[in-house]
Amino acid sequence: MSLFASLFGSTYQNAGSLTSPSGWLMQIIGGGKTNSGVAVSEHTALRLTPVYACVNRISNPLAWFPLRIYRTRPAGGKEAVLPGNGPGQHPFASRIGVRPNDLMSSRTVRKTTQGHALLWGNGYGEIERNGRGQAVGLYPLLPDRTGPVRRDGEHWYETTIDGRRHRLDPDNVIHIMDQSQDGYVGMSQIALHREAVALGIATETFGGKFFANDAKSGGFLLHPGRLGPQAHQNLTRPGGEKERSSESPASRLESQGGLENAHRVKVLEEGMKFVQTTIPPEDAQFLGTREFQIAEIARIFDVPLILLQSHEKTTSWGSGIEQLMIGFIRQTVGPWVDAWEQELNWKLFTEEEKEQGFYVKFNVNALLRxxxxxxxxxxxxxxxxxxxxxxxxxxxxxxxxxxxxxxxxxxxxxxxxxxxxxxxxxxxxxxxxxxxxxxxxxxxxxxxxxxxxxx
Structure with a gap:
């Protein structure tokens, strides 16, 4: 068994998530930080406003659409299923769209699971059943602690709750995902595009440090000679830490560079004079980079820029907003609705209930009309x-x-x-x-x- 499999407990290599066991290993061997010097995970990516907005825009409709259990009529058409245990009834009918479990609303369960699918690439939910095998509850599971397992011809899911590993029957686990390499584990959008996310975080950090430095660019202290012993003792490193005398000039210069020390004064040698940096942020196209990264994040999640309150080079607002919203629902939200319906209809009902024509359906007409x-x-x-x-x-x-x-x-x-x-x-x-x-x-x-x- 491979190292990934032994860490994850399965033959599926869940390398798509940055916070999965394979993601932790990737960070240990040097894959944690990106080219921009920023470490990216599904948790840190959510702090970037375009990522948060995209997840919100897609998750909100999934959580808002009315969700009900229906039954096909023998003569054609459909009828809403009433709650109960009698013929043509279902005990979960009144709860699936209101309160799938005693602790959470239907909106909370759906938005949480959909958010997991958008960030980690996998959204999991456990189905609670009664003694007759009927679904009576639905609980979200943490995506970085849950995953499919296939071993010796068997297939199941494993999850960690309160430090204990639990084995779950695959028929009792809702698995919502989009892109996948093997069909069993979804790929994390954040892991696939972490360089784009990192650049967005880096520009945001750069801007914050610029304004923290009185909106002034940094500079250098230039000296024609070398620093003496006393000067070494008097100098402090960024953050107030005393400079170590064993450090070489090259290492001292390197320690003062990078994103963490943006806009700070750089020390070269003794007998110094201050030289201001001559490239202002506007010449470095700081604002343009930030706007471009918003578009990059929007492309990752397939969300129109206008829905992110970005009006850069767009004329969609006005007479075309209705068609834009309809296109967004059909192109972006619709496939996720289909993923939910297929998974729920296959796993939520018993074989007898499927034969009786039970199925669930999201009502998207309210938003499309x-x-x-x-x-x-x-x-x-x-x-x-x-x-x-x-x-x-x-x-x-x-x-x-x-x-x-x-x-x-x-x-x-x-x-x-x-x-x-x-x-x-x-x-x-x-x-x-x-x-x-x-x-x-x-x-x-x-x-x-x-x-x-x-x-």
């Missing part, structure tokens, strides 16, 4: 062809139904089916020869309905 005028036009058109009943329209608008009569579907009285329109013997009422035609029961019923509507 347009403004009032657009919705009214859509409802009017779909109602005119008998597609929606009045109660169906009221349901989509979260309004109360008007009673059983609201379930009727209506069509215009002056319209006929395509079959009748192509029948050479068909003559509509009022046309020559119509009086000699036998009355059609369906037409008479349609005419009577139209007369009642007119009254």
């Amino acid at each position: 347009g403004d009032m005028k657009t919705r009214a036009e859509f409802y009017n058109k779909i109602f005119a062809v008998g597609g929606f009943s009045p109660n169906r329209i009221l349901q989509l608008e979260d309004e109360d139904p008007i009673g059983p009569e609201g379930d009727e579907h209506f069509v215009p009285a002056n319209m006929v089916t395509l079959k009748r329109a192509t029948d050479p013997n068909y003559q509509p009422n009022g046309s020559p020869g119509a009086a000699n035609r036998a009355p059609d029961p369906e037409e008479e019923e349609a005419d009577e309905r139209a007369e009642r509507d007119a009254e």
Whole structure:
């Protein structure tokens, strides 16, 4: 077994996460810091505002969409499942979209798990079941302490809780992931693009130190000779630490460089004079770099810049914002919704419940629907062809139904089916020869309905 496998307890090398055991090893052997000198992990990356905003923008819809359990009708269509233990009922129906466990709301469980999937590449949740094997609870698991295991032909999950390792049945673990190399473990977006994240953190740190130094650039103390013993004792290193006499000039210069000492005064030798740095931050394109890194982070998570409150070189705000939001839901959020639905529908229900047609579904229509005028036009058109009943329209608008009569579907009285329109013997009422035609029961019923509507 490899070193990665022995550390992780599996044959899957979870090297995609910076805070997994393999991530710790990577940092020990020198992979922790990036080229910009900043160490990046899933935890530190979240402190960068574009990363936090991207995770928030994607997780919020997943946590906000109504989530319910449905059942397919034998005659077609679907019906919402009621809570209970009777036929056609489910004990988790009232809790999945409100309170999946006693400690957390449905929003908290979904947003936490989705955030894990966006940062670590893997979001895990344990399914709690009753004695009949039915799901009655859902709990998120820490992604850096949980992972799949495959050994001797068996497959399961392991997680660490309170320092103890636990083995979990794979049917009881929800695993949400996106990109993967082996299909078992997702790749961490932060681990894949840590250089881009590190540059964003570095520019933010650089700017903070610049303003901490009275918004002035640093400089050098130049001396033509060498520092004497007394000068060595009088000098202090950055932070107030006394300089060690055993250090060489080269090592002293190196210790004063880097991001940690940005904008500080650099000491060269004795008999010095101060020489100010001549490259101001604007010449180093500091602001441009920061703006570019926002776009880089947005590309990693596939989030439009306008949703990160970045208006750089964009004209999407205004008349196109509705289409942009619809595109964001379909392109970015939609695949995650599909990942959730596939995983929940496969693992949440027993085989008997699957045969009965139980399934879960996110209602994304609330966010995809347009403004009032657009919705009214859509409802009017779909109602005119008998597609929606009045109660169906009221349901989509979260309004109360008007009673059983609201379930009727209506069509215009002056319209006929395509079959009748192509029948050479068909003559509509009022046309020559119509009086000699036998009355059609369906037409008479349609005419009577139209007369009642007119009254």
